[in-house]
Amino acid sequence: MSPAHSGCAGPMPSEESSLEAERRSKIERLRSRRIEPYPHSFPGRVPTREVAAAASRLAVGEESAHAEYRVAGRLRSVRTHGRASFADLVDQSGTLQLVLRSDVLGDEAYAAWLSDLDPGDIIGAIGYAGRTRRGENSLVARSLVLLAKAISPPPEKYHGLKDEEQRIRRRYLDLLASEDVRRRFRLRSEIVQEVRRAFDAAGFLEVETPILLPVASGAAAAPFVTHSRYLDEELQLRIAIELSLKRLLVGGLERVYEIGRCFRNEDLDATHSPEFTMLEAYWAYADYHDLRRLLEDLFERVAARTQELMPNVPEVRAATDRFRPPFPTLDFVESLERASGISRVADLSVDELRLRARAIGATVPDDSPPGIFLDKLFEHYVEPTIDHVSFVIDHPASTTPLAKRHRSKAGRVERFEVFCRSFELGNAYTELNDPDEQERRFREQLSARGEDTYAYDADFVAAMRYGMPPATGIGIGIDRLVMALLGATSIKDVLLFPQTRARSG
């Protein structure tokens, strides 16, 4: 038993419906038949897919009583047909039809099972493969075993669970009602595995660094704040992994990555969740070109796996097509100039930039640094034009205070962002490793903006003074990557248990 997760526990239906009373009375009946409704295990089961495969090798109408199979899963529907019935059994491998016949199960058992089983029950079936006269791959059941009686009825068998609130709050119902939803979340896990494989294969070490920190830094965001009773000190939940991983570079771990939850005390909307899964990777002695190559390979692989797992879903097909190489490269400045018609945009004064930003309706403070205005212009003119997965590279230095200066382009930094359908998937730099410059920029950040800014992490600067190798680093939003691959329009579609308000009253 894993630790209970909080959050979605929520108060749920207190009064039982008459349907539930009916099912409870069936439990009593079953017990009077000396059938335990909640037994301990069901050994020897095979996936339903295996039986379906065996049945598919038979002729229509043929049955093969030689081999016996044990399958288990959730009963989805029962089509009673007098002295023969058909039931659909769903397990993780798929759906298998059970053929229930009084002449095979025995008249008494047949009648008893039909009256005491309901859709939603977890059952085991023991029998042999057969193909019905209508050609359906089936298991002809010699006996049935109740494994868990469901008291609450499942969602409607055809339409499933549609109510968005219920889908989120009671994701288990959404999952049990929809093979498609189950596949999407399975895909999410596989994408994470694929990411691990890519970084492992490139010689990276997966590490785990603190989530609870004295001060959350490494990004500009509002942290969640908590309190340690032991220390009697305030702690903050991390908003980024960056500074922990860079400390590891100082310590001589040359290639490290972490996949983990980060927390930002901000709104939930279509592309933001207060807790989200971030991949960050840091690579000593390499630069952002190396990371980009690694990423391009990774994208091809996850897109292929996505198509494999979810063929024939048009929106998924359209989404994965965006991950087909080559991936366009957009120079930040050139693409902005082309899209906006503004020439020499990087040379404009702050005042000119502010006017341009105001003209497109950007609502940022007047005293913002030039990079903020450039970002706004880019968001307005260029981002909406990005559909295919694309790399935006070499941003003006003023937009990116914490990246290393570009080695050849004046006024730029070595950075790329990956975009898909106008939202950002990832962000990579050739990292700063001059401790004095790091400290200076931290301080500039502090004075530049208000509350949501980089907290000053003195120990991190101290670490860098011992020497951090030249390195490149990247952050990828795993939730967004999954969204992009599935063509999902809301981050809630890729989070098993998105944040919801506690139910009151």
Add this chain to the structure above:
RNA sequence: GGGCCCGUAGCUCAGUCGGCAGAGCAGGCGGCUCUUAACCGCAAGGUCAGGGGUUCGAGCCCCCUCGGGCCCGCCA
């Protein structure tokens, strides 16, 4: 934080002009040995999100609250 929309049976949804609360699925009873959203017949199932108001009369109109969705603003 601002705007718009939604909440009816366990689930999926109708509900017209303010006039008896409806259907399908699921469940109950009966029928059916090839169905697959099985089908046929009968009966049952409601705090119309919650609270207040208008009205002879409110699921429907008005106000408040709760929850959700979408758009905008901010962060990835």
